[in-house]
Amino acid sequence: MTDTPARQRPISPHLTIYRLTWTMVMSIVHRITGSALYFGTLLLAWWLVAAAAGPKYFDTANAFFGSWFGQLILLGYTWALVHHMLGGIRHFIWDTGRGFGPERQTLARMTLIGSVAITILLWALALVLRS
């Protein structure tokens, strides 16, 4: 057997050559938020296990969630959850065979606007209930 250099095969066009569109960005963000939520379940598990373990462990967990870094992560977590949920509802609309026309642009924008709005609403609600 003689060593033959790997032949350069033509590759199909990929993300980098396309102009970014709303629908495309929202599709990518759906996958990114899904992956973030995947690892974010560790936070929920930690919170539940700490609550089960007793007040001392619970306070340790809460001290982290209450810090600026913890709050930043939780804010991102809230947005990722809401965004992924709205994206999922968009998928349900597509599953019925609707939403593939020009309205897909509107659907994509509504996913982002809706997720930001609901996130702000949830945090405002938490602040109001806390005081």
Next chain:
Amino acid sequence: MSMRTPLSRIRGLGSAHHGTGHFWLQRLTAAANVFLLVILTGIVVTLVGRTHATVISTLSKPLVSVLFVAAIISVAIHMRIGMQVVIEDYVHTPFRKVVLLMLNTFFAWSVGLASVYAILKISFGP
């Protein structure tokens, strides 16, 4: 001995030979997640900044506990399938792919079991 032809047996099963099982399960759990997580997010929002005793008394209510367990199971199934798709899309080395798919399953089960155990412990008391 099956009377079906080999072609009819594999028709519709696709490259993973599992048919539309994952496709359907992902939508089923998605629908369950929307319902369960809207309720649970509402409950968690009311628990922000509360003491350990208050959180425990809310989480140990039978309905809240059952909703949490249901949500954890549904989320664990949903996220395992979702991450499997991501791995299959981006990892093309057979060995690395198989290892990551195994880790994916272990992760989903670990997080799910730990969370369910915690909820049950809270619910049934010390």
